Amino acid sequence: MACVLVVDDEPDIGDVIRRVLERAGFETTVTHSAAAALAAIEVRTPDVIITDIIMPKTNGVDLIKKVRAEHPRVRVIAISGGGSFGPLTYKPDAISTHAFLAAARDAGADDVLTKPFDLSELLAAIRRQLPN
Amino acid sequence: MERVVNSLRVRLISVVLIILAALAPLLYLGVSAIVEAGYAERFVNSVRAYSRLAADELETLDPSDFDRRARALLDSIELSGQAVFAEISDGSRKLHSTIGSPVPTQPMEDDFNFGDHGDQVYYISHTVKRPERTVVLQLGFDETPTLEQIRAAKRQLLIAMAVFAVTSLALATWLSAVIARPMVRLQEAAKRVAGGDVHAPLQMQSSIREIHELNHHLERMRQELVGTNEQLSLEIRERKASDQKRLALERRLLHRERIAAIGTLAGGVAHEFNNIMTPILLYAQLALESTPPDSELSKDLSRVVAAAHRARNLVTRILTFSREMDSPQVGAFSAEVPVAEALALLRAIVPTNIEIVFNAPQQEIRVQGDPSLVQQIVMNLGTNAYQAMRDSGGKLGVSLRLAEPAEGIQQEGGYCVLEVTDSGHGIEPALLAHIFEPFFTTREVGEGTGLGLSVVHGIVESMGGEIVAESQPTRGTTFKVYLPLAEQRVEAVAGV
Numbered sequence: 001m002a003c004v005l006v007v008d009d010e011p012d013i014g015d016v017i018r019r020v021l022e023r024a025g026f027e028t029t030v031t032h033s034a035a036a037a038l039a040a041i042e043v044r045t046p047d048v049i050i051t052d053i054i055m056p057k058t059n060g061v062d063l064i065k066k067v068r069a070e071h072p073r074v075r076v077i078a079i080s081g082g083g084s085f086g087p088l089t090y091k092p093d094a095i096s097t098h099a100f101l102a103a104a105r106d107a108g109a110d111d112v113l114t115k116p117f118d119l120s121e122l123l124a125a126i127r128r129q130l131p132n
Numbered sequence: 133m134e135r136v137v138n139s140l141r142v143r144l145i146s147v148v149l150i151i152l153a154a155l156a157p158l159l160y161l162g163v164s165a166i167v168e169a170g171y172a173e174r175f176v177n178s179v180r181a182y183s184r185l186a187a188d189e190l191e192t193l194d195p196s197d198f199d200r201r202a203r204a205l206l207d208s209i210e211l212s213g214q215a216v217f218a219e220i221s222d223g224s225r226k227l228h229s230t231i232g233s234p235v236p237t238q239p240m241e242d243d244f245n246f247g248d249h250g251d252q253v254y255y256i257s258h259t260v261k262r263p264e265r266t267v268v269l270q271l272g273f274d275e276t277p278t279l280e281q282i283r284a285a286k287r288q289l290l291i292a293m294a295v296f297a298v299t300s301l302a303l304a305t306w307l308s309a310v311i312a313r314p315m316v317r318l319q320e321a322a323k324r325v326a327g328g329d330v331h332a333p334l335q336m337q338s339s340i341r342e343i344h345e346l347n348h349h350l351e352r353m354r355q356e357l358v359g360t361n362e363q364l365s366l367e368i369r370e371r372k373a374s375d376q377k378r379l380a381l382e383r384r385l386l387h388r389e390r391i392a393a394i395g396t397l398a399g400g401v402a403h404e405f406n407n408i409m410t411p412i413l414l415y416a417q418l419a420l421e422s423t424p425p426d427s428e429l430s431k432d433l434s435r436v437v438a439a440a441h442r443a444r445n446l447v448t449r450i451l452t453f454s455r456e457m458d459s460p461q462v463g464a465f466s467a468e469v470p471v472a473e474a475l476a477l478l479r480a481i482v483p484t485n486i487e488i489v490f491n492a493p494q495q496e497i498r499v500q501g502d503p504s505l506v507q508q509i510v511m512n513l514g515t516n517a518y519q520a521m522r523d524s525g526g527k528l529g530v531s532l533r534l535a536e537p538a539e540g541i542q543q544e545g546g547y548c549v550l551e552v553t554d555s556g557h558g559i560e561p562a563l564l565a566h567i568f569e570p571f572f573t574t575r576e577v578g579e580g581t582g583l584g585l586s587v588v589h590g591i592v593e594s595m596g597g598e599i600v601a602e603s604q605p606t607r608g609t610t611f612k613v614y615l616p617l618a619e620q621r622v623e624a625v626a627g628v
Binding site: 010012013015016017019020023054081114115116117118119120122 | 440
C-alpha cells in the first residue's frame with residue numbers, strides 16, 4: 001500500500017486530505033510543520049509527500065530541497081492557495097503564490113496543485129506520481 | 133516723441149541763434165566802425181589837401197590889391213562847393229567872401245577829427261606867411277554828405293547781416309531736420325519694439341557715422357533681445373507642458389497606486405480564502421461520496437460543491453486582477469485576431485437589438501503578450517457595454533488603430549488604441565473614478581461581481597498599457613485601451 005505524508009499548517013486541510021486519501025486506500029500521515037515532516041520521514045519514508053508552501057518557520061520550498069537532497073526517490077506534490085503577499089501587483093519580482101509554486105518546481109517538486117482543488121484532482125495528482 | 137524731436141531741432145536752431153545773437157552786434161559794430169573811419173579819413177584827407185592848395189594860393193597872392201584878390205579867392209573856394217565857410221584874418225580884421233555865406237558870430241575852433249563839435253562842419257585853419265604880414269586862412273567843410281554816405285553804408289551792412297542771419301537759420305533748420313530724421317525713425321522703431329513688435333529691423337539709414345553706428349549697435353541689441361525673448365517664451369512653454377505632463381502623471385500614479393493597493397488586498401484575501409475553501413470543497417465532496425445519490429442530502433451537498441466551485445472561479449478572477457496568471461504566453465501577435473475572436477463570441481450571446489460594429493485597422497498592429505488576455509479585455513468590455521444597453525438596444529462599436537502621438541498616454545514609444553464604445557445609459561461622473569476598483573458594481577445583486585473592469589485594468593497594466601474611460605450619462609461610454617506596440621517593447625528590452 002502506497003504511503004503518503006501530508007504537510008500543512010492548517011489542521012482542517014491536513015485532516016480532510018487524510019480522510020480523502022485513507023478512503024482511497026492510501027496509508028496517510030499528517031504533520032503540521034516542516035520539522036515534524038522531516039521527523040516523520042525518518043520514521044518511515046513515504047512514497048509521496050504533499051506539502052503546503054506557505055508555512056511558519058520552515059516553508060515548503062526549503063522542505064522540498066531537504067527531501068530532494070536526502071530522499072531523491074520520494075515524489076513531492078506542492079500545494080498552495082492562490083493569492084499574493086505584500087505589494088506585488090505591478091512588480092515583476094513580486095512574491096506571489098505563482099512565484100512560490102514556480103520556486104517549488106525549481107526546488108524539485110514533481111507536481112503543483114492550486115488550492116482549492118477537487119477531490120478527484122487530488123487523487124489524480126497522487127496516482128500520476130505512483131507507478132501503476 | 134514729439135517733445136524729443138522738437139527739443140533736438142530747437143536745440144540745434146537755438147545754438148545757431150545764440151551764435152548769431154552774440155556775433156552779429158559785434159560784427160556790425162566792428163564793420164561799421166571800420167567803414168565810418170574809412171569815410172572820415174577820406175573826407176579829412178580830401179579837405180586837408182584842398183585847404184593846403186587854398187593856403188598855397190593865398191601865400192602866392194599878388195600883394196597889390198590884396199583884399200580884392202583875397203575876396204576873389206574866397207569866392208572861388210565857396211563857389212567850387214568844396215567849403216561852406218571861408219575866412220581870412222590877420223588879427224585886426226577878417227575878410228569874407230562877397231557871395232555872402234552865413235558868417236558865424238563866434239570864431240570857429242578847428243576840428244581835429246571828423247564830426248568834432250557836432251556842428252556838421254569841419255573847420256580847418258592854415259597860417260599863411262606872406263611877405264608883408266602873416267594871415268590865417270580858416271575853411272569850413274560840410275560833413276553832411278559824408279555822414280549820409282556812412283549811414284547808407286551802415287544800412288547796407290544791416291541788410292547784409294539780416295540776409296546772413298536768415299540764411300543761417302534756414303540752414304540750421306534744414307540741418308537739424310536732417311540730423312533729427314534718423315533719430316525720429318529710431319524712436320519710431322524703439323516705440324514699435326516697446327509695443328511688442330520686436331521682429332521688425334530698425335533700418336535707420338544715415339550717412340552720419342555716429343548715428344550709423346548707433347543704429348548698428350541698437351539693431352544688435354534688438355536681435356539679442358528677440359533671441360532672448362524667444363528663448364524665454366520657449367522655456368515658459370516647455371515648463372508649462374512639463375508641468376501639465378507631471379500633473380497628469382501624478383494623477384495616473386495616484387490612480388494606479390490606489391488600484392494596486394486594492395489589488396494587493398484582494399490578492400491577500402484570495403490566499404486566505406483559498407485555504408478556507410479547500411476543506412469546504414473536499415469535505416463536501418467526501419460527504420457526497422458517502423451519501424446515497426438522489427437523496428435530499430446528496431442534492432444539498434452538490435449545491436455546496438457547486439457554490440465552492442463558483443467561489444473558486446471568483447477568486448481566479450480576482451487573481452487575474454492582481455496578475456496571478458499561470459504561465460502566460462509571451463510573444464508578439466496581431467492584436468486584430470483575439471479582438472475578432474472575442475467579438476465572434478460576443479455576437480453569440482448579445483441579443484439582436486444590439487448591433488456590433490468592428491472597425492479593423494488599416495495595417496497589421498502587433499502587440500506583445502498573451503492573446504487570450506486581449507480576448508478577455510474585449511469580452512469584459514463588450515459584456516459591460518452590452519449590459520449598459522440591454523434594455524434600450526443600441527450600437528456596440530469596437531475599433532483598433534494606431535494611437536496619435538499627442539493622444540492620451542504620454543510615454544515614449546508607439547501605442548495602439550482599442551476602443552469599445554456603447555450607446556447605453558453611461559456612467560455618472562462621480563462613479564467614473566471608481567469603475568476600475570474590484571467589487572465596484574452598479575448592478576443588482578447576482579447580476580455581476582464588479583470584477584470585470586478591474587480584471588481589464590489588471591490585464592492592461594500587466595501589458596504595460598493604460599485604460600481610460602469617457603462617459604456621458606444617457607449618451608454612452610467609451611473605453612480606450614492603449615497597448616504598447618510589439619516592436620517598441622522588443623527595443624525597450626534590448627536596450628536594457
